[in-house]
Amino acid sequence: MQSATAHAHETLGHDSHGDHAHHHDVSFIRKYVFSTDHKVIAKQFMLASLFFLFVGGLFALLIRWQLAFPGEAIPLIGNILPDTWVSDGAVTANFYTQLLTLHGTVMIFYVIIPLAVGMFGNFCIPLMIGTDDMALPRLNMYSFWLVPPAGLIMLTGFFFDSGAAAAGWTGYPPLGPSSGAGQTTWLISLFLIGFSSIMGATNYMATILNKRAKGLEMFQMPLTIWALFITAILIVLGTPVLAAAISMQLADQYLHTSFFMPDNLLIGAPDNSLLTGSFVQKGNELLEHKQLLGGGGQPILWQHLFWFYSHPAVYIMILPGMGIVSDVLATFARKPLYGYKAMIFAIMAIGFLGFIVWGHHMFQSGMNPLLGTTFMLSTIVIAVPSAIKIFNWLGTIWRGNIRFTSANMNALAFIATFIIGGLSGVFMASAPVDIYIHDTYFIVAHIHYVLFGGALFAIFSGIYYWFPKMYGKMLNESLGRKHFYWSFIFFNLTFYPMHLLGVGGHMRRIYNPYIYEFLQQYQPLNQFITVAAIILGFSQFILIFNILWSLKYGKKAPRNPWQANSLEWAAPAHPGHGNFDTDIQVYRGPYEFSHPDRETDFYPQWEKPKDEPQGDEKAVPETKEHSQSA
Amino acid sequence: MSGHHPDSKTMFDSYIKIATALFALTVLTWVAALDWVPKSWGEAGNTLHIAIGLLIAIVKAFMVFYVFMHLQFDNKFIRAFVFAPIFLFFVLTFALNVLGP
């Protein structure tokens, strides 16, 4: 990375930069590979996840190709792929299923969570609460270094005869445990990444609780930190349940237990013992031998345990984004965040309610319909705190002085797309409405509106916003805008029409929809989506190019390029180990923009108040007088 | 760090007391699990067995939490780390069993 040279240029560190000496006797490995510096770990998360974004994106494009032009050879790469994946250059049904499974899994567990939580959590928390590093730096390092092996373990599935995991990202049994070694790697991989998440989250919570700078109250922390804090709680309490479920599914696969297997199943116990090395799934041939041992289990039990984690997980993915967007919007609207406390309570409410709504994924699963009613009501309630957030964001830009930087445009796009994604969630939240649209492209549209349109745009926003502090260089704004416009337009063109497909009854996870007469008419629409998706995918190269270009030729970043208030901007432009070169004392909340008594339109948290009669923001009453001054 | 213990003599005493109580309660669980409920009680008898077994376990658990694990004099917010998961345990079991299939 560039940071070595960039750091040498770092002359902004004035007085005694205490840990300078301490820096030089650290080996290269300890500094850039097995580093315990939270900023390096954040960069590692960023690098790994962007890599996985392209892997997952490539899978998506293969999926899209098949849906638009079923059975036709994939351009460019179709004929060089191995026979186990393609026939005549076209994706096979089996490979398609593997692709969609790993697309979902990679995107969720290896892109969004590591970016939103791993990268921003690591980078922002110590800096924004004004401390030198995480509470437990070593643990932090481990939490990153579980990610690459976990990801690779899962991808190795593609090289088994029986292929990678192919039971969807939800891995529902009995399909999951009755399939081959790919599923095993998938389970192990999720277990590891889950463990990594828990380690990271434990650390975030301890850091936020214990290492806040002098004077920084909980209710003076920026929303990013609040969001990450609640996210960490969700991770700590949710992930282990998934870990338990995964252990049970692994046992079902290898020990032939039957936690999720009811009596009298007619599926083959796959001969996929890793020990014998024969990765063959006997599959459907051996019909008569298809009795699985045991019995007495319940397939739906897995769904409960899985969604008990995975519903909170969708908020794990969106909450950090909501935090980032709040900070970015306030900074660029030059206005205090509207309803700071309401925003925090809304996050808490989402976090809490997130744990009692998981059943909305299971309306058609055969669980007790009474439970359906309960979950329908709780799900609908969860839309309320989301609405609060939307309105407060609108309140934040109201009468602001909005600057349209790339970061801010992505943040505004987040609001725009999250409204659509959230509203489609309300359709599904109504259980009877969900009957028809469940497992159709309506859901796929929802997923992408909240995950790509929501979480990923917020992440883009965060990358544009904090890049200067991360690498000491500014990103190129005009490239940033191009990236934004292309992504935003083609994102909508790709995913909006999926709602229409869904209402048309187009099932998801379908290799060839045109088997069905009623879906044949939708091929042109699918082709349209595919073209848009390809452009959307390639637009992402602008981001990569921008990052690489700016690292080399970008303008050097000043300390506080956005004239923001939160503590990270008090650190040197490209902070070294230890982060800060001055003592940090916090005097006020993070959103004191456009204070009427000040010349500048910002008032950093760390700036000592001129000795006014009462020196903090509480002294400025929220009275009507100020409305005149604006 | 955790310098706000009572003095170590008191601590020592309470550890011994709690350990003794734990041993005693373990024996009690054992005894309670014997077949002493009249057969005629049927289902209610089973429930009673389970209730007693779990009740004792819960009492023991809180003794460990509060004394061995110092919840009683540590910073109070730490209790959240015990009660939040317990709450979620009830949510999960309630959904799975009370309303479940």
Next chain:
Amino acid sequence: MSSGLSLAHEPVTKVAHGKLAMWIFLASEIMFFTGFFGAFIVLRNSNLELFSHSAAELTKGYALLNTFILIGSSLTMALSVLNLEKGNIGKFKLFLGLTILCGFGFIIVKTIEYTTKFSHHIFPWTNVFFSFYFLMTGFHAIHVIAGMIPMTFMFIKAFTKKGYNHPVKVETLGLYWHFVDLVWIFLFPVLYLIFPAH
């Protein structure tokens, strides 16, 4: 940190970082076992007969013995922390050693219990009850072993010239150890006891 700045001040909550992190991790552990217990209760209710017959085949004696061992080890663990805080190194070593011994004792009893089960042709795949039995006690045993590893390190270090004088670390490990005990406090009745024999 070696920084000249005073960023690294006292923990805000007055609870040491490691100890706080351990509590958070324990919350997570509770949820891990929640997954198992929740699943256990569901499948128990749909396989009542099976569960009560199968539970009858477990050897309650071993479990009782192990309960005593673990409670004892909890006590010795607590005492070793207490003694280290007092600077009573000798007793600290003694009680830590006893705790490790108890851990070993627990594992040995567990091994015997498993082997007798295997010799009676009872395996994890025999039926759902035994699946739970092996998985839950297995994970618990892994926790015991995981706790013994750092404990052994501390014990060995305590005999080196430098000695081992980190009461907070021992206390933190102690939290974990008590938790492992606590899980067993539930496993014992739930698996072995509350299925009245018919």
Next chain:
Amino acid sequence: MSFDFSKAMEWAYKDMLTFFPENVSTFGGELDSLFAMVYYASVAIFFITYSILIAFIIMYRHQEGRKAYYYHGNNLAEFTWTLLPTFLFAGIGLVSDDAWTKSKYSQRVPNPDVTIDVMGFQSGFGWQFRYPGPDGVFGNKVRNQISSANPFGIDSNDVHGKDDLVIISPGGARPVEAHLPINKNVLVNLSSNDVLHSFFLPNFRVKQDAVPGQWIKVWFNGTKAGRYEIACAELCGSGHYNMRGLLIMDSHQDYDVWLDQQYKLQKPVLSAPVSDSSAVAAVASDTTTTKN
């Protein structure tokens, strides 16, 4: 590779509600209008929030020398926009519940005129239907007789089971064709013997997972004769996409004619002394050949 961009554009501009396939069930209309209700509410919310968003973006764009309004928020506003959505969403919840219980609660399944068993299959990826036969009574299902040859587990010792009619795919890649009468309450007992499937009748707005080890009640009442597709909506393996079936809704007379015909077809097999499940086996073994 053909690619018709104009067609796609045409589609993309259409109103979402026009995409619904024709509804032919009694409660389908109710579900559709619930969808429409949420849809209109969403469109309204969409336009309101987007107008505000766009208006603010334009009105309050950066201007040199202007200072933003220093304002931290207002409790009354928070209160209002917490309550408004609460009412709106609570309304949606309340209105929804009746349709939900009506379509899913087993207590609310209306008196069935026709009862059938349906099972999804992974081997061959298809559906199998069981009708009670001329005697109108299903044979007992016994768990320990379930086999790939006798997927429903029909008790071979039960006379009622001997005449049960099992409809399966005619072989090859052809989908199963099941007939049912219109204007009758049809009760489907749904299950599976291997993995999860989901019984999806797009035109009837019916969707329910088929769960091994569980018999789930699904009902509908068709209003229009015709040929409708059955789909599987839960990933069930690499042949998931291929689990197409056909449901032919007949007038009552046509349905009886079809049933008679089927009984005759089955006759030779059924009249043979059935000591084991070989009769069904002969029929069922056919399905495995449809494996793709």
